[in-house]
Amino acid sequence: MYITELEAVAFRNLSGVSIRPCREVNLIYGDNAQGKTNLLEALWMFTGCRSFRAAKDAELLQFGKQKARLFLEYYGHDRLQTMQLDIEKGRTFTQNGVRLPSPSRAMGEFLAVVFSPVHLTLVKDGPAARRRFLDNAIGQLKPKYGAALSDYNKALLQRNLVLKDAAYHRELFDTLDVWEDRIAYYGSEILRQRIGYVQRLRNFSADIYAGISRKKETLRVSYAQAVPTEGADRKELYESLLANLKKARKDDLLTGTTSVGPHRDDLAVEIDFLSARTFASQGQQRSAALALKLGEAAVIRNFTNEQPVALLDDVMSELDTARQNYILNHIRDWQVFITCCDPSSVKSLRYGKAFAMKEGRILK
Ligand SMILES: Nc1ncnc2c1ncn2[C@@H]1O[C@H](COP(=O)(O)OP(=O)(O)OP(=O)(O)O)[C@@H](O)[C@H]1O
Ligand SMILES: [Mg+2]
Known part of the structure; x- marks a missing residue:
C-alpha cells in the first residue's frame, strides 16, 4: 500500500498542503513547531482510528476554523483509490466518491502504523x-x-x-x-x-x-x-x-x-x-520500540497481504549515524514517512524524497 497524494486544508497549522510522496522513504524536515507531526497525524487519520495524540476531533481544526478537509489518493487492495475526510462536528469519510455510514467503516481500508515518541513507553x-x-x-x-x-x-x-x-x-x-x-x-x-x-x-x-x-x-x-x-x-x-x-x-x-x-x-x-x-540505553530502547512497531506492520502484511504505510515521528534523535542510515536507506519495498529536524539527514538519503516544512507549508 502506498500514498500517491495528500492534501490538507485547515487541519491544525496546515492551511493548504499538497504533496506527492515517493514509494520509498519520504523525509519531512524542518525546525520545531513547523507542522511535521501534524502532517503525519493527517495521514494517520485515514486509518479510521482516532488521532495518536489528540483527544477530541475539535482540536484538529485550525484555530478559528469550523471545518477541516483531508484528501488522500493511495494505491491499496489492488487499485488506485481516493479517500476524503471532512472534520466538522464529527468525522465524515468519503471513499472513491461514496460516503461511508460511519468512521469505523473506514478501518481496514487505508493501513498504517505510527511510531511517535509516546511509543517509547512500550x-x-x-x-x-x-x-x-x-x-x-x-x-x-x-x-x-x-x-x-x-x-x-x-x-x-x-x-x-x-x-x-x-x-x-x-x-x-x-x-x-x-x-x-x-x-x-x-x-x-x-x-x-x-x-x-x-x-x-x-x-x-x-x-x-x-x-x-x-x-x-x-x-x-x-x-x-x-x-x-x-x-x-x-x-x-x-x-x-x-x-x-x-x-x-x-x-x-x-x-x-x-x-x-x-x-x-x-x-x-x-x-x-x-x-x-531495566538495562537498555536510550538508543537501544528507541530501536527496540521501533522494531516492535515495524514488526506490527510486518504482521499486518503477513495477514492481509497489504504493506501498511509507516509513519515515523522523530525516530532519528538519540540514534547514531549508522542506525539513522539504516532507517533512511534500508527499509525498502515499503513506503515510509519520517520527520526530523536535522537537515543533514537529507544528504544521507539515497533513494527517497525530501520535503521542507515551514510554518505549516511545504517549501517548493
Ligand atoms: N488546531 C490547531 N490550529 C492551528 N495550529 C495548531 C493547532 N494545533 C497545533 N497547532 C500548531 O502546530 C504547530 C506545529 O506542530 P507540530 O507538532 O506539527 O510541530 P513539529 O514540526 O512536529 O515540531 P517538533 O519538531 O517540535 O516536533 C505547533 O506549534 C502548534 O502551535
Ligand atoms: Mg513533531
Whole structure:
C-alpha cells in the first residue's frame, strides 16, 4: 500500500498542503513547531482510528476554523483509490466518491502504523503499555478479540467485587465459581490470541532489530505469564487458568484483587538477553520500540497481504549515524514517512524524497 497524494486544508497549522510522496522513504524536515507531526497525524487519520495524540476531533481544526478537509489518493487492495475526510462536528469519510455510514467503516481500508515518541513507553513503562499494544494490534486483525476482552474485564470486575464483599456476605462466596469460570473462558481466548500474535511478531521484530543494530545485538520478545503455557490449546489454557484462579483464591481474598490472568501478563522485551526496560540505553530502547512497531506492520502484511504505510515521528534523535542510515536507506519495498529536524539527514538519503516544512507549508 502506498500514498500517491495528500492534501490538507485547515487541519491544525496546515492551511493548504499538497504533496506527492515517493514509494520509498519520504523525509519531512524542518525546525520545531513547523507542522511535521501534524502532517503525519493527517495521514494517520485515514486509518479510521482516532488521532495518536489528540483527544477530541475539535482540536484538529485550525484555530478559528469550523471545518477541516483531508484528501488522500493511495494505491491499496489492488487499485488506485481516493479517500476524503471532512472534520466538522464529527468525522465524515468519503471513499472513491461514496460516503461511508460511519468512521469505523473506514478501518481496514487505508493501513498504517505510527511510531511517535509516546511509543517509547512500550519499552520504558510497566506492563500495561505493552498489554495495550498487544490488545490494539490483535484487535485490528481480529474484530472479535475486543468483545472477548471486554467480557473478560467484566467478569474480572465481578470477581474482584465478590472478593472484597465476601467477608461480610458469605452467600456471595458461591458465585466465585461462576466468575472464575467466565474469567477462564474469556481469558483462555485472550491468551490463545496473544500467544499466537507474539509468535508471529517476534521473528519480524528480531530481524528488524538486527538490521538497525547491524547484527551486533539481538532482540527477543516473548509472551510473559505467571504460568507458561506455550503450545497449549484453548481447552488446556482454560483448565490451567481455572486451576490457577482456584489456587490463588485464598490470597486474593486477602487483597481483594485477582492476582493471575492475562490482565497481569507482559510482553517481555530483551536485548542481548537483558530486560530492555531495566538495562537498555536510550538508543537501544528507541530501536527496540521501533522494531516492535515495524514488526506490527510486518504482521499486518503477513495477514492481509497489504504493506501498511509507516509513519515515523522523530525516530532519528538519540540514534547514531549508522542506525539513522539504516532507517533512511534500508527499509525498502515499503513506503515510509519520517520527520526530523536535522537537515543533514537529507544528504544521507539515497533513494527517497525530501520535503521542507515551514510554518505549516511545504517549501517548493
Ligand atoms: N488546531 C490547531 N490550529 C492551528 N495550529 C495548531 C493547532 N494545533 C497545533 N497547532 C500548531 O502546530 C504547530 C506545529 O506542530 P507540530 O507538532 O506539527 O510541530 P513539529 O514540526 O512536529 O515540531 P517538533 O519538531 O517540535 O516536533 C505547533 O506549534 C502548534 O502551535
Ligand atoms: Mg513533531
